[in-house]
Amino acid sequence: MSGTAAIEAVDVSRTYHLDGVSVPALRGVTLTVSAGDYVALIGPSGSGKSTLMHLLGGLDRPTGGRLVIGGRAVSELSPPELARLRNETIGFVFQAFHLLPRTSAVDNVALPLVYRGVNARQRRERAAAMLGRVGLGHRLDHRPNQLSGGEQQRVAIARALVTDPTVLLADEPTGNLDSTTGAAVLELLEQLNAESGVALVMVTHDAEVAARARRRIAMRDGVVVADSDADSAASPITGSAGAGGGS
Amino acid sequence: MRLAEAWRVASDALRANRMRSLLTMLGVIIGVASVVLLVAIGTGTKQTVEQQVEGLGSNLLLVVPGRLDVGSAPAVSPLTLQDVEVVGRVVGDPGRVAVTVASGATVRAGTRQDFTTVQGVLETTPTVFAREVARGRYLSRSDVDTGRRVAILGDSVARILFPDREAVGQQVNVAGVRFRVIGVFAPLGQSLGVDRDDEVHIPVTAAQRLYGTQRVDAIAVKAPDRERIDELGQRIVAELNGRHPGTEFSAVTQEQILGVLGDILGILTGVLAAIAGISLLVGGVGVSNIMLVSVRERTREIGLRKAVGARPRDIGVQFLLEAVLLTAIGGLVGMALGVGGALLVAAVSPIPAAVTWWSLALAFGVSAAVGIIFGVVPAQRAGRLDPVVALRAE
Structure with a gap:
């Protein structure tokens, strides 16, 4: 399990201000993602798990509490510094893949390296190698619309990992895939987690998917209601892996 | 590397929306093309006018009542032939002094007629203005002294009145008075759509009788000495001011006329460019x-x-690169169209057009600047987008 902390959140809150109304999406979340961990983030819609994902990935900033990603306090970073932190530390996998259209698989995978300032030749080499690791070494120059859903998500996973991040944040990565393809993608993620030591944090609705994670964090109404790590330390209810379980 | 990526993405985006890119560019294309074309016409006109003034002959001094300035009203001339004599004495050579009293008049020959400019002049005109007679002769001293009813026709007038026979020796009727044609000018051609051969010269004395006046409109002097042309002008003006209290005279040199005309035409060119610039601005809004x-x-x-x-x-x-690429390509196409249009105008119409490098550089620079200026707001908006919100967008 543990090791050093890749991400550390202490009493983190996030409140949205919409038309003068304050909407608290997160209300004091404390958790640590360790290097190499495998975490499932579960909870009903509106429980705050997506907000938490965005915060953990440095896409958003907390309105309260302390959030440290890769040893750096998010609140102290400027927008360009935060962008660089995302580039170096985090890999994102989205439910809807978010691949660039009209752009080959290898160029899609190489995209994060563009913003790291890697030259074109090295970009292609590293992207091609990464595509090989996700089993798409023969599809380098295919465009997203020439690939199946499962293949597109593999390209997205390769893109997330091409920068050697410490944390891979996956938001419903199998949500748009059929069960067979989804299972294969999940296996790939688990395999990469095991092989490369990248921490995997996955938001999911699927109880079966969540059950495979080493650690489960359940959320409801903007707070963590169950954390299998913390629970196992405090009270032994580790088995409840269902969505919204533990409340 | 990041710039290279931005370039690739920007050009890719324009290609992906060909029709839209083209229509957006069209605004810039039209703007730049009109700047180039209108400035070319303005510049061409200026050059033509300047050549014409220079073509009047060198060391020329024009003496006119009133002040020669942009915006000053022309004064009625109090000058008479006595003043011309006085000017001749100041210059020291009456042969270097020319006059004109001009009016529009109908000139008839048989059933044919032409409305043209009839100028009353001295026999000195060919010397002062470097005019040439192609056939026959010009006025003589005695023609002027006796007010003889003789005329020299411009080439066009001769062709209109005597299409199938020699004009010299024929009779013409100028405003009801018969004149004998004694010469025809060598053709000068057209300029700015104006026929410079559409004129008739008669002795100034005959013209004064014809128009019922003692006045002459203006006096022209061919200065013997280029160095002292300004001093000569001052002496003439001083003499004339003394003879006509209440009227201020001006003696202007070719350089001064060129300067004034240059100012006027420069303003005109600037106004044309500004109008065209507005369309470029509208193109920028489209971008x-x-x-x-x-x-x-x-x-x-x-x-x-x-x-x-x-x-x-x-x-x-x-x-920002995408916007600049749009306007830069639009600018290049517009420049090509503007140059093409200018060549076409110069070839098929009497309007002269001269494409200048500075207008091309200006038009291209402005179109690129338009891309930056009008691209900044969208680019900033893109740069500031909240990634969380952006990722959720449909």
Whole structure:
């Protein structure tokens, strides 16, 4: 399990201000993602798990509490510094893949390296190698619309990992895939987690998917209601892996 | 590398929306083409007018009542032939002094007629203005002294009145008075759509009788000495001011006329360029508009790029480049069309057009600047997009 902390959140809150109304999406979340961990983030819609994902990935900033990603306090970073932190530390996998259209698989995978300032030749080499690791070494120059859903998500996973991040944040990565393809993608993620030591944090609705994670964090109404790590330390209810379980 | 990526993405985006890119460019194309074309016409006109003034002959001094300035009203001339004699004494050579009293009049020959400018002049005109007679002769001293009813026709007038026979020796009727044609001028051709051969010269004395006046409109002097032309002008003006209290005279040199005309035509060219510039501005608004659309369309792409590490600046530069690329390509096409249009105008119409390098550089620079100015707002908007919101966009 543990090791050093890749991400550390202490009493983190996030409140949205919409038309003068304050909407608290997160209300004091404390958790640590360790290097190499495998975490499932579960909870009903509106429980705050997506907000938490965005915060953990440095896409958003907390309105309260302390959030440290890769040893750096998010609140102290400027927008360009935060962008660089995302580039170096985090890999994102989205439910809807978010691949660039009209752009080959290898160029899609190489995209994060563009913003790291890697030259074109090295970009292609590293992207091609990464595509090989996700089993798409023969599809380098295919465009997203020439690939199946499962293949597109593999390209997205390769893109997330091409920068050697410490944390891979996956938001419903199998949500748009059929069960067979989804299972294969999940296996790939688990395999990469095991092989490369990248921490995997996955938001999911699927109880079966969540059950495979080493650690489960359940959320409801903007707070963590169950954390299998913390629970196992405090009270032994580790088995409840269902969505919204533990409340 | 980031710039190269931004370039690639920008050109890719323009290619992906060919029709839209083309229509947006059209605004810039029209703007730049009109700047180039109108400035070319303005410049060409200026050059032609300047050549014409220079073609009047060198060391020329024009003496006119009133002040020669942009915006000053022309005064009625109090000058008479006595003044011309006085000027001749000041110059020291009456042969270097010419006059004109001009009016529009109908000239008839048989059943044919032509409305033209009839100028009353001295026999000195060919010397002072470097005019040439192609056939027959010009006026003589005695023609002027006796007010003889003789005329020299411009080439066009001769062709209109005597299409199938020699004009010299024929009779013409000028405003009801018969004149004998004694010469025909060598043709000068057209300039700015004006026929410079559409005139008739008669002795100034005959013209004064014809028009019922003692006055002459203006006196022209061919200065014997270029160095002292200004001093000569001052002496003439002083003499004339003494003879006609209440009227202020001006003696202007060719350089001064060129200066004044240059000012007028320069202003004209500037106004034309400014009008064309407005259409370029409108083109810029179109670019701004389409860039906002582009940013909106690609919101998710912006979100993703930010998620994988693009800084706000990276995104901004990408969209700014797209806008600049639009206007720069539009600018190049517009320049080509403007130059083509100018050549066409010069070839098929009497309007002269001269394309200048500075107008090309200006038009291109302005179109690129338009891209930057009108691209900045959309680009900033793109750069500042919240990645979380952007990723959720439809």
